[in-house]
Amino acid sequence: MLAKRYPYYLANQPVAANADLDVLDKYSGKRATRVAMADAATVRKAIVAAHKARGPMAAFPPDARRDVLEHCVRRFSERFEELALALCIEAGKPIKDARGEVTRLIDTFRIAAGEATRIDGELIELQVSERTRGYRGMVKRVPIGACAFITPFNFPLNLVAHKVAPAIAAGCPFVLKPAAKTPVGALIIAEVLAETDLPKGAFSVFPCSNEDANALVEDERIALLSFTGGLVGWDLKARAGRKKVTLELGGNAxxxxxxxxxxxxxxxxxxxxxxxxxxxxxxxxxxxxxxxxxxxxxxxxxxxxxxxxxxxxxxxxxxxxxxxxxxxxxxxxxxxxxxxxxxxxxxxxxxxxxxxxxxxxxxxxxxxxxxxxxxxxxxxxxxxxxxxxxxxxxxxxxxxxxxxxxxxxxxxxxxxxxxxxxxxxxxxxxxxxxxxxxxxDNMPYGGIKQSGLGREGVRSAIEDMTEPRLLVVRAG
Incomplete structure (x- = not known):
């Protein structure tokens, strides 16, 4: 059975808002539970909190990020059947397939835990001519900043995992809007994240209307928008301004x-x-x-x-x-x-x-x-x-x-x-x-043509959520 009501999460904290969203049992058509629903003001607050958390998240040590992800692996394993049943009810996914998706949720967080301490840079040989003798070059990857994630109904655990787990590994605060038809899994993930010592403002998770979510697309304080869903993603990209955008928009394989x-x-x-x-x-x-x-x-x-x-x-x-x-x-x-x-x-x-x-x-x-x-x-x-x-x-x-x-x-x-x-x-x-x-879940995954741009997969997503920063040193 699902809980009677689920809060949303704003800046790491549960909020029992007045506005409720009914979540239906997709087989019976009856209401299975209710979740708190955010409004436009909440979306703006979440963006402000994520923007302020950029520095603390970037300074959060890689081993601490790994520990957060490993905590999630343990807690998801302990709550395995609860997550599977929630998925079965809210998405109508056969229970065997639901258990398979919970396994992939755990796998994705486990992979991200390993990658959190392997975000490497490179040495660059700058002595390519007499003019550059004595110079050394080094590149490291740094978090891109606050991210906005929008996920669809069909894999409400694993597609959330493919955005959230790499963001934590990379050191990026985020705001997540799960699909309104299947928000429960994402809120359980947020509940587990709230048990950790992530910096304040590191995450916000809530369902909201598409209209109220406009700021996730248009606000310039968001450095990256990652959207999985239908062809409306191209419209979101057109409205996103200067932020980086990754899209996974389906296919007819x-x-x-x-x-x-x-x-x-x-x-x-x-x-x-x-x-x-x-x-x-x-x-x-x-x-x-x-x-x-x-x-x-x-x-x-x-x-x-x-x-x-x-x-x-x-x-x-x-x-x-x-x-x-x-x-x-x-x-x-x-x-x-x-x-x-x-x-x-x-x-x-x-x-x-x-x-x-x-x-x-x-x-x-x-x-x-x-x-x-x-x-x-x-x-x-x-x-x-x-x-x-x-x-x-x-x-x-x-x-x-x-x-x-x-x-x-x-x-x-x-x-x-x-x-x-x-x-x-x-x-x-x-x-x-x-x-x-x-x-x-560790392989590069994404498409071309109308199917989107960019790649998911933990390491590929971390690359999108970080950017190279060059250091040049003149040694003598």
Missing amino acids: ACIVDADPGASLDHVVERLVFGAYYQSGQSCISVQRIVAHEAVYEKLRRKLKAAVGRLRMGDPRDERTFIGPMIDEDAAKRVERWIDDARKAGAKRLAGGARDGNRLPAALLENVPRDADLYRKEAFGPVALLEPVADFDAAIARVNDSDFGLQAGVFTARLDHAMRAWDRLEVGGVVVGDVPSFRV
């Missing part, structure tokens, strides 16, 4: 299955089903397009159709459930509409069924027109498209026929094809031997 996939088709199907339908497809790197060589297409088609039809949809608290609810009924209606539009344009549905509120059965389609919304845009739901190609180069071209470029998967036994995919696929990451939905 494709996976190639070569004539010789390098693994049994049963294994390929197992991974494709996971990648496409895990947490009802509500992942930026969910498998949306499956591009299969015509030599294996028919056999793959039969196996996929059967596997998708066996997926169990139901209560996310049930250990047997694979497909839980989508985040709300509007999201389910949108995916349903895109499927219907594609079928009217000639697509064939191989698996799927009728929507029930915000629950949509796993769908598999083929012959989807390449100008359909279901093909061109991010579905962000439990649906995948299957299409044949004549050769590997055609598969690469088909993957690249997208406005997005986050990650792509490639099943192939041929090393030259794997290297060709790495060279030519227009994405931020290529996963060979698995689906694009694979991610480890």
